[in-house]
Amino acid sequence: MAIVRNSSSALTFHTLVLAKSQSGDLNKGVFVLPVSGHGVSWNVRQVKSGAIRHGVVRAVAEVSTKKESKSLDHLGLDMVAEGELREKGFLGMRKTKLVCTIGPACCSSEELERLAMGGMNVARLNMCHGTREWHRNVIRRIKKLNEQRRFCVSVMIDTEGSQIFVVDHGAPSSLKAEEGSIWLFTAKKFEGSLPFTVQANYEGFSEGIIVGDELVIDGGMASFEVIEKIGHDLRCKCTDPGLLLPGAKLSFWREGVLVERNYGLPTLSVKDWADIEFGISEGVDLIAMSFVNDADSVKHLKNCLSTNSAKSIKVLAKIESLDSLQKLEEIAEASDGIMVARGDLGVEIPLEQIPTVQEEITHICRQLNKPVIIASQLLESMVEYPTPTRAEVADVSEAVRQYADALMLSGESAIGSYGQKALSVLQMVSSRMELWSREENRQSNLHTRQLGELLHERIAEETCNSAVEMANNLGVDAIFVYTKHGEMASLLSRNRPYSPIFAFTSDSATQMALNLRWGVTPLLVDLSDDMEDNISKTIDLMRTKGVIKAGDAVLVVSDLTPARASSTASQSIQVKTVV
Numbered sequence: 060m061a062i063v064r065n066s067s068s069a070l071t072f073h074t075l076v077l078a079k080s081q082s083g084d085l086n087k088g089v090f091v092l093p094v095s096g097h098g099v100s101w102n103v104r105q106v107k108s109g110a111i112r113h114g115v116v117r118a119v120a121e122v123s124t125k126k127e128s129k130s131l132d133h134l135g136l137d138m139v140a141e142g143e144l145r146e147k148g149f150l151g152m153r154k155t156k157l158v159c160t161i162g163p164a165c166c167s168s169e170e171l172e173r174l175a176m177g178g179m180n181v182a183r184l185n186m187c188h189g190t191r192e193w194h195r196n197v198i199r200r201i202k203k204l205n206e207q208r209r210f211c212v213s214v215m216i217d218t219e220g221s222q223i224f225v226v227d228h229g230a231p232s233s234l235k236a237e238e239g240s241i242w243l244f245t246a247k248k249f250e251g252s253l254p255f256t257v258q259a260n261y262e263g264f265s266e267g268i269i270v271g272d273e274l275v276i277d278g279g280m281a282s283f284e285v286i287e288k289i290g291h292d293l294r295c296k297c298t299d300p301g302l303l304l305p306g307a308k309l310s311f312w313r314e315g316v317l318v319e320r321n322y323g324l325p326t327l328s329v330k331d332w333a334d335i336e337f338g339i340s341e342g343v344d345l346i347a348m349s350f351v352n353d354a355d356s357v358k359h360l361k362n363c364l365s366t367n368s369a370k371s372i373k374v375l376a377k378i379e380s381l382d383s384l385q386k387l388e389e390i391a392e393a394s395d396g397i398m399v400a401r402g403d404l405g406v407e408i409p410l411e412q413i414p415t416v417q418e419e420i421t422h423i424c425r426q427l428n429k430p431v432i433i434a435s436q437l438l439e440s441m442v443e444y445p446t447p448t449r450a451e452v453a454d455v456s457e458a459v460r461q462y463a464d465a466l467m468l469s470g471e472s473a474i475g476s477y478g479q480k481a482l483s484v485l486q487m488v489s490s491r492m493e494l495w496s497r498e499e500n501r502q503s504n505l506h507t508r509q510l511g512e513l514l515h516e517r518i519a520e521e522t523c524n525s526a527v528e529m530a531n532n533l534g535v536d537a538i539f540v541y542t543k544h545g546e547m548a549s550l551l552s553r554n555r556p557y558s559p560i561f562a563f564t565s566d567s568a569t570q571m572a573l574n575l576r577w578g579v580t581p582l583l584v585d586l587s588d589d590m591e592d593n594i595s596k597t598i599d600l601m602r603t604k605g606v607i608k609a610g611d612a613v614l615v616v617s618d619l620t621p622a623r624a625s626s627t628a629s630q631s632i633q634v635k636t637v638v
């Protein structure tokens with residue numbers, strides 16, 4: 060019985076897989092089958108029906124349901140990954156993904172192309188700014204570049220959300236508040252600008268606030284003491300001088316603790332829903348949800364997306380409030396990924412807590428197998444200057460050392476004069492830290508939490524954990540995975556292997572979502588039902604195109620979902636050496 064069908068002429072099956080530790084009750088539905096081909100391969104087979112006695116290996120007869128595979132002549136590898144691979148080799152491929160916020164400084168086709176060439180994996184559009192027309196043009200430009208220039212840049216919209224900020228502070232740009240100066244904070248609309256008067260965007264902004272509370276601007280830019288409450292208005296004295304910027308965020312503190320208030324504002328406003336509808340119609344890949352406070356709002360959006368046939372759009376929850384921190388796990392579980400939105404988070408928690416909170420969120424996301432983006436002020440000084448500060452480089456390195464999936468540029472790319480340079484700094488710093496982590500053997504084996512509940516989920520998880528351990532021990536050049544929804548690819552990525560992961564999928568939404576996953580290069584290919592055929596054809600194609608060459612060792616993980624209910628599900632690990 061040949062479970063592993065004949066190898067491609069270009070390949071020999073080379074090494075064996077130690078089908079590891081399927082211990083305890085897992086054995087009940089699984090057995091490990093050594094199969095000889097041109098070498099040895101092991102298949103982990105789960106038998107869906109029929110009792111298998113513990114420890115008894117029984118052959119599974121494979122009824123040939125082989126369909127003619129579609130032509131697999133298109134490699135589906137984006138030109139940036141291909142260029143990087145040719146230039147730097149497998150181990151030189153960057154693992155940490157890069158997100159750029161698109162704004163007026165980088166929105167032309169030429170500028171977007173330069174960012175794509177510079178390694179942008181995801182373009183973020185902040186719906187707080189710009190018109191819908193402007194966003195539409197940017198999205199279409201990116202999609203056109205993807206199509207015509209063989210880029211693979213995913214599009215993410217970021218909702219405005221409900222937050223309290225300054226609409227008018229009496230100056231077109233920044234304004235200094237001097238110590239001891241007296242200001243009126245009001246929600247009343249007024250024409251023009253009044254001296255020492257700050258207009259907030261929401262009339263309930265002063266609810267629950269009492270005389271003596273501290274009003275903090277933008278997480279510490281300037282501070283005031285509330286000295287009088289007149290109706291809904293607040294008269295405040297500046298206690299810590301500093302700058303008031305347009306759109307500055309307001310927070311209130313009492314005896315060093317944030318005054319938490321429930322304004323009753325929905326996580327998604329009417330405008331946000333309209334923006335989401337716009338995003339669906341423009342075919343965006345990801346939605347980042349601002350000011351998420353609980354898991355229910357994430358579930359609600361995901362439900363709405365599936366009833367609007369937009370199920371493939373992934374929802375990322377932004378952690379930028381105290382509430383969201385307190386409910387981190389349930390929010391992460393409900394969402395398809397997390398953004399550590401350090402800008403607004405720093406308004407709600409003391410700044411010195413940001414580093415530990417970031418590490419904690421990153422750790423939890425990896426435990427739960429959700430991608431995590433570290434955002435805001437990574438290279439803030441580069442909005443104005445062509446070199447980063449040493450402290451910024453250290454901050455970026457730390458996020459990479461923590462194995463965050465992605466790093467994000469905000470103003471640096473959106474409005475800065477050195478956006479491309481900032482992107483290249485992220486690129487260089489992450490490559491350097493990844494190399495160091497590898498050399499120092501820091502690819503720490505995460506003490507992984509078992510996620511799957513159903514047997515087939517646990518098998519997938521164990522297979523991926525073992526596959527990465529094996530890939531690292533063998534020092535293979537690359538890991539190939541064949542995946543429909545990206546689950547196997549993400550489980551491999553979660554283990555942060557030394558070698559890059561090439562994820563072959565026939566689902567373009569899966570490809571665009573995998574763009575955010577650490578170390579994964581997603582490839583869009585036509586896959587047939589015959590997994591062995593897919594494997595040999597893709598490897599053959601990669602070899603023909605010169606992407607892999609004789610002597611390269613590839614660890615192949617596949618997840619063969621049965622076409623028929625009576626068939627068997629099977630995950631396999633094989634190591635192939637290109638000849």
Ligand SMILES: Nc1ncnc2c1ncn2[C@@H]1O[C@H](COP(=O)(O)OP(=O)(O)OP(=O)(O)O)[C@@H](O)[C@H]1O
Nearest residue numbers: 160161162163185187188189402403469470473474
């Ligand atoms: N589409 C745009 N048009 C004009 N300016 C933009 C645009 N996108 C971003 N900017 C500018 O870049 C700066 C940083 O961008 P970003 O969107 O990251 O802001 P942010 O305040 O960190 O995000 P958020 O509002 O989600 O908290 C903004 O303050 C804004 O001035």
Ligand SMILES: CC(=O)C(=O)O
Nearest residue numbers: 400401402403434435
């Ligand atoms: C990115 C974002 O929303 C923030 O840092 O607040």
Ligand SMILES: [K+]
Nearest residue numbers: 217218219349
């Ligand atoms: K936003």
Ligand SMILES: [Mg+2]
Nearest residue numbers: 379400402403
């Ligand atoms: Mg924010």
